[in-house]
Amino acid sequence: MFEKSFTPKDITEAKNFLQILDSVPKDKRFILALVTDAFINGMNAQEQMNDAQPGR
Numbered sequence: 001m002f003e004k005s006f007t008p009k010d011i012t013e014a015k016n017f018l019q020i021l022d023s024v025p026k027d028k029r030f031i032l033a034l035v036t037d038a039f040i041n042g043m044n045a046q047e048q049m050n051d052a053q054p055g056r
Contacts, residue, residue: 024032
């Protein structure tokens with residue numbers, strides 16, 4: 001089974017994100033989650049489009 005390994009940079013970025021999340025009022029966190037999810041989905045879509053282009 002494939003196990004994901006995380007780099008020190010990944011860990012630092014996750015900690016930074018959690019600090020940002022902690023600074024947002026609890027009743028507004030869902031907005032941050034929606035924006036973050038949309039951003040990640042956009043990045044994944046762009047990656048798939050790049051992979052589908054010939055010569056890349």
